[in-house]
Amino acid sequence: MTKEQLTGAELVIRGLEYLNVSTVFGVPGGAILPAYDPLYDSPIRHILARHEQGAGHMAEGYAQATGELGVVIATSGPGATNLITPLANALMDSTPLLAITGQVASTAIGNDAFQEAYTVGLSMAATKHNYLLTDASEIPQVLKEAKFIATTGRPGPVLVDIPKDILNQVAAWVEPGDLDLPGYKPTTEPNPKMVQQASSLIKKSKKPILYVGGGIIHSKANNELFELATKFNIPVVTTLMGRGAFPDGHELCLEMPGMHGNYTATTSIQNADLLIAIGVRFDDRVTANPSFFAQNAKVIHADIDPAEIGKVRDAEIPIVGDAKSVIKGLIEALGDEKLDTGNWVSELKEMKTEFPLSYNQEDKGPLKVPYVLEELQKLTKEEAIVVAGVGQHQMWVSQHWNFTEPNTWLNSGGLGTMGYALPAAIGAKTAYPDKLVLALDGDGCFQMTCQELITASTENIPIKIVVFNNGNHGMVRQWQKIFYNSKFSASELTHDTPDYLKLAESMGAVGLRIMEKSDIEKVFNKMLEINDRPVLVDCVVDPDDMVFPMVPAGGSNDQIIMNEEDLKNL
Amino acid sequence: MSERILSVLVEDKPGVLARVSSTISRRGFNINSLSVGPTNIEGRSKMTIVTELDAVEQVKKQLNKLVNVIKIVELDPNMTIETEVLLLKVSINKDSQTSVIEKASLSNATSVDVGQDFAIFELTGSSKELDKFEALMKPFGIIEMVRGGRIALQSNL
Ligand SMILES: Cc1ncc(C[n+]2csc(CCOP(=O)(O)OP(=O)(O)O)c2C)c(N)n1
Numbered sequence A: 001m002t003k004e005q006l007t008g009a010e011l012v013i014r015g016l017e018y019l020n021v022s023t024v025f026g027v028p029g030g031a032i033l034p035a036y037d038p039l040y041d042s043p044i045r046h047i048l049a050r051h052e053q054g055a056g057h058m059a060e061g062y063a064q065a066t067g068e069l070g071v072v073i074a075t076s077g078p079g080a081t082n083l084i085t086p087l088a089n090a091l092m093d094s095t096p097l098l099a100i101t102g103q104v105a106s107t108a109i110g111n112d113a114f115q116e117a118y119t120v121g122l123s124m125a126a127t128k129h130n131y132l133l134t135d136a137s138e139i140p141q142v143l144k145e146a147k148f149i150a151t152t153g154r155p156g157p158v159l160v161d162i163p164k165d166i167l168n169q170v171a172a173w174v175e176p177g178d179l180d181l182p183g184y185k186p187t188t189e190p191n192p193k194m195v196q197q198a199s200s201l202i203k204k205s206k207k208p209i210l211y212v213g214g215g216i217i218h219s220k221a222n223n224e225l226f227e228l229a230t231k232f233n234i235p236v237v238t239t240l241m242g243r244g245a246f247p248d249g250h251e252l253c254l255e256m257p258g259m260h261g262n263y264t265a266t267t268s269i270q271n272a273d274l275l276i277a278i279g280v281r282f283d284d285r286v287t288a289n290p291s292f293f294a295q296n297a298k299v300i301h302a303d304i305d306p307a308e309i310g311k312v313r314d315a316e317i318p319i320v321g322d323a324k325s326v327i328k329g330l331i332e333a334l335g336d337e338k339l340d341t342g343n344w345v346s347e348l349k350e351m352k353t354e355f356p357l358s359y360n361q362e363d364k365g366p367l368k369v370p371y372v373l374e375e376l377q378k379l380t381k382e383e384a385i386v387v388a389g390v391g392q393h394q395m396w397v398s399q400h401w402n403f404t405e406p407n408t409w410l411n412s413g414g415l416g417t418m419g420y421a422l423p424a425a426i427g428a429k430t431a432y433p434d435k436l437v438l439a440l441d442g443d444g445c446f447q448m449t450c451q452e453l454i455t456a457s458t459e460n461i462p463i464k465i466v467v468f469n470n471g472n473h474g475m476v477r478q479w480q481k482i483f484y485n486s487k488f489s490a491s492e493l494t495h496d497t498p499d500y501l502k503l504a505e506s507m508g509a510v511g512l513r514i515m516e517k518s519d520i521e522k523v524f525n526k527m528l529e530i531n532d533r534p535v536l537v538d539c540v541v542d543p544d545d546m547v548f549p550m551v552p553a554g555g556s557n558d559q560i561i562m563n564e565e566d567l568k569n570l
Numbered sequence B: 001m002s003e004r005i006l007s008v009l010v011e012d013k014p015g016v017l018a019r020v021s022s023t024i025s026r027r028g029f030n031i032n033s034l035s036v037g038p039t040n041i042e043g044r045s046k047m048t049i050v051t052e053l054d055a056v057e058q059v060k061k062q063l064n065k066l067v068n069v070i071k072i073v074e075l076d077p078n079m080t081i082e083t084e085v086l087l088l089k090v091s092i093n094k095d096s097q098t099s100v101i102e103k104a105s106l107s108n109a110t111s112v113d114v115g116q117d118f119a120i121f122e123l124t125g126s127s128k129e130l131d132k133f134e135a136l137m138k139p140f141g142i143i144e145m146v147r148g149g150r151i152a153l154q155s156n157l
């Protein structure tokens, strides 16, 4: 029997179908056009973004909400360079992404052909791995490999660059075979000896803290984490990327530590005698100056990426492995041990009551984001997927929103990419059309990718966006207030340009506005009712509010600035 | 700080050298020498990377993350056979000729080309020997010089 002959382009689409890809995000163009032809006839849904950066973040949002591969397609040259930001973002936050880019014909590569960019070179430091294909027959196998690399071990973005002549070249569809990746063998099962040693340390600890992050969510280890924490009575801090890995509201949950973490979470680490760090990377936003970080604590550090262990902080017990297997191992090794952590847990409980997150919403005064957030959460009955931008509003959402499930909090933690929220929300809503998806964005962030609102309305993806309109790059303003003598250089936007209602309307969405307290319930209820179109809420908030607590970059987590008063003593 | 020598077995794929060097510079690591060439195994190349880093553990781990990097061994300096090659073109004239040739042969350098007013020598040896030879030739006027990267094998592996 002769094998079915397909073009490279058809092999790409067939390959994606073979890998169970159901949705792709992208923007077409010359070099990738051959692939768009069979895509038209494929059951795969293509969402046409208005900018490749948007397409990339959509794929990220899809991946972060589902835990599965997100796929983005772009053309050569500017299409590919526009993808660099989401690729770097996905690399930082370990999001499994597959990017397929068109390239100029292989015969033209190196000649500065029209729309030629050295995509493999440009994306090398922004991907986990990348490929430049030279023959159409490679396509099925490389796509399988790319998905495998993107989704296993520490997940990340993989890019496959395909010259136009290869997309047009005819080759047989050959079902991809076993993978031959001699240099890629992630360790998922932890060394039992290390787990045993870790459990002995835990048994001796009187003040342990489970310091957990995105790794728990990637490995779907939240149930195991819950068992470990509750069975042995160990308090948990969840990093920005780990919010939702352990339920807020549980008495053992201390929520977010670090630069804008709450007092108790940050201090619990400082006072701990043992850090059980799982799926975290001792990021500077958590540790501040590492030499002052958790000075009294021994460290058990478990991660699937060996390079994270010892990178910032030496670990007494290094464990390479998947979070789920590590935690299962620890539970087993601890057996029926009763830990002596009762005092520690009550101490932290008292601390929580003594140092709560606070804000001051006056009745007639300008709206404060934390207040609005708490009101919004009261009005949303169902579990929402919440997506934030980068800035003050992001920190407030992480602080004040109650996250109880994994994959319900999407944000750009590592790279801090403004413009992430709206497209990422579109991606999440594409994956879960029946779930409530809320983009809680800043005005500065929104303006970076707001054209994707058109994507949401034309593709019928009814997300809800709240723009916290403080007329400012609020986080920048906050730093300028504290560190630059209130010299507000280039941080001011305006409250009224654009007119968000008109902007929403012109882009096929419903625009609503909140100006004062009495608007909140009415407007949010209306927002929640509308499900046939995207809704944009312009929520005008206090331009002068600041996020606290705060530990300045490079400072010590022992010196937490709790409020504006504390600033005077700096 | 003492030198550390990494022997890195890689898949012989396009771009692998770029990946390795990009990773090294991305992480802010410095290297003293890097050489790459085929091995006796088909489809596999070997890189020898010499660095002076304390952070060599991080270099190893970051390089290990590259999909095309198969294995990294840090060589034990006491058990390692290391060599480097040098080509050196030096000016000669009637007065210096004899002295140049004498010094070269005492250094075990081989003359590979001699012209009216120049000679080219080849020398293989340790980096120190190569340094010494360069210093010896310097007074006569070095016209051009090139050194290959350092390569190494551990004798008990
Ligand atoms: C692409 C990008 N450019 C610049 C920055 C630096 N930056 C961090 S927060 C911020 C201000 C964000 O403003 P806004 O979205 O209005 O949020 P707010 O802080 O006001 O809540 C800026 C400019 C960034 N993080 N990302």
Ligand SMILES: [Mg+2]
Binding pocket: A442, A443, A444, A468, A469, A470, A471, A472, A473, A474
């Ligand atoms: Mg703002």
